[in-house]
Amino acid sequence: MHKEIHTLILSPEDMGRIDRAAAASGLSSYGLMERAGQAVAAAALRRFPGARRFAVLCGPGNNGGDGYVAARALRAAGADVAVHALGDPAALKGDAATAHAAFAGPVAPLADYRAREGDVVVDALFGAGLARDVPDMVATVIEAVRGHVLPVLAVDLPSGIDGRTGQVRGAAFEAAATVTFMCRKPGHLLLPGRAMAGEVEVFDIGIPARLFAGHAGHMRINTPDAWRAAMPALTGAAHKYVRGHLAVFSGPATATGAARLSAMAGLRAGAGLVTVLSPAGALAANAAHLTSVMLKTVDNTDDLGVLLGDERLKTFVLGPGFGDASAARGYVERIAAAGRRLVLDADGISAFREDPKRLFALFSDGEPRLILTPHDGEFARLFPDLAGDPTLSKIERAQKAAARAHAVVILKGADTVIASPDGRALINENAPPWLATAGSGDVLAGIAGAHLTRGMPAFEAAAAAVWRHGEGGRMAGEGLTADDLINNLNGPDQIK
The missing domain is CATH 3.40.50.10260 (YjeF N-terminal domain)
Structure with missing residues (x-):
């Protein structure tokens, strides 16, 4: 065949x-x-x-x-x-x-x-x-x-x-x-x-x-053949900024772990440099656990604006353990206005539940540079009509959502669907059931962010992240924790 x-x-x-x-x-x-x-x-x-x-x-x-x-x-x-x-x-x-x-x-x-x-x-x-x-x-x-x-x-x-x-x-x-x-x-x-x-x-x-x-x-099974050609190969001329700078927003002092999981996953997945953007009140908690990941203070959009002056800072992950919906909306608006790429997960998605169109308008032009990573509940907050339509398959819901948001949608679950605004869709099948564990989604967001910051198109970046996430879970074995998952991510240039 x-x-x-x-x-x-x-x-x-x-x-x-x-x-x-x-x-x-x-x-x-x-x-x-x-x-x-x-x-x-x-x-x-x-x-x-x-x-x-x-x-x-x-x-x-x-x-x-x-x-x-x-x-x-x-x-x-x-x-x-x-x-x-x-x-x-x-x-x-x-x-x-x-x-x-x-x-x-x-x-x-x-x-x-x-x-x-x-x-x-x-x-x-x-x-x-x-x-x-x-x-x-x-x-x-x-x-x-x-x-x-x-x-x-x-x-x-x-x-x-x-x-x-x-x-x-x-x-x-x-x-x-x-x-x-x-x-x-x-x-x-x-x-x-x-x-x-x-x-x-x-x-x-x-x-x-x-x-x-x-x-x-335009439906396929998610395999490396769907995205391998879009993954940049490392060469002897590469340095950390060539591989991309990824920034992950941290939540408050009592909820910093999710951002650190995303950051470490991004670093392991191939980003050249990863920085956790932390509110001042959470600096001590984050600093006590970070070594290979950098740390910067960001308390408001003005602080973020200063960082955005560095063109090498290409991609952001916002949502894991974040908590503050108002701050999330402000940060997303600044990131969008600066033309940067964004993986929006968890609390970042929920921050726009009252006005999803506000989010969609921010990323409505050009090549897709937004990846949304909802589970079914979060999906319903942004797309209540699609979530409530029993005539639609999960693939069709994801495709319609991607077109509406002009974003790549990773609709998570044991049968994760990755959909692009142009109608392409992939269904993932390599994820073991034990991936359903605390922190697993935070790791996925970090992998997707690493792929974006390395220059992969959003659809291929998302698809590769989902597959590598599943493969890491398979290698870690039953009973894994999110840390085990990170430690079992294959290097980006070792995918056969």
Whole structure:
């Protein structure tokens, strides 16, 4: 499979257009279905060699057609196969009807399926195109399979998972594994779909890569291929100011740790010089813990204005443990007016909850130079309408927010989405669950700041930060603290 396609994420609508383009180009649509069904059968035999019976549940569309092909292949391999159909198989049309006819075996109604010990369920009821709640009969079967703790192999996506949003439509199978074709869909990567799809196999059924160019959108999986070329390489001529000067605003004396985590992460992630900007009352607390990070007093916008006179100070991180909403707004306005770059996190985001448009207007022109790093609650403070729209996927919320704010948005979570104002979006998948720990977000903000100050475009800077953050968590292992995470960041020029 072409490398670009391997990281591509397609909406169900885009995949449908590509399927139609493949058929229009002269490819046999039934040939594609045959390869898909054979791949499902091969996965079933490989993954479940001890199965006493394969219960193949076939739906009324092309996903059901894949199921009939798989059932025929399983039976030819000598497996015990029971096929149950949703709806009347005689009503099938097109390739699905051809697949049913080629199966030529008994097909019982779905309502007659009785789960029994030793069954492996091959779920070919609905694919990624499902956009409505499953029928009651399907929900009943899903519950019976769950009650008997039977393994499920899903075809394309577990039935009941919305392929566009990853949400459960009434009820859904929890699959041990899923076989999908050509590319993953948002439902494979967005929660809860990601958790319910199990291990996902992507099988190349033979659609040419050229057909994806005109029909695919701008969604990808976040891998180093998406941003490695934008990361500056270190050379013998580099010095600390070439690598960039990053400044991180500290909170008051009782809340300085978050800023120090961001600062140390920025230094470890590749910034040449990092300074903590501290209120006078917090200087002693910060000075007691800082060695390789510099320290400056900033108590008001006039103090900040003096620092902004140094053109080498390129990038700021504001928000971790900051606390003072009024001061945050004043500092952001000065940074924006000076044309500098900013990572706005945590309290910095919340500072604009009463007037988000005020923030967006500050960074509305030129190349994006603002990175927002909200979790769902912070996102709702800036974008309440998007957060409250149940029809939008997490990807769509992030894309719309990025366009509105003219900023790169890192919408955090176990399924973090990075979105650019131009519509590009990446979904991250390398983050382990133990990254959900105190200070983890502060570290992410510092990494993103380091990338910005080294000159990376905002989208690539954010995407690289999210990936390195996840990789650092994986290397640190379960039970990590934020300090462990910093100590396990790969050097920026050691990414393979």
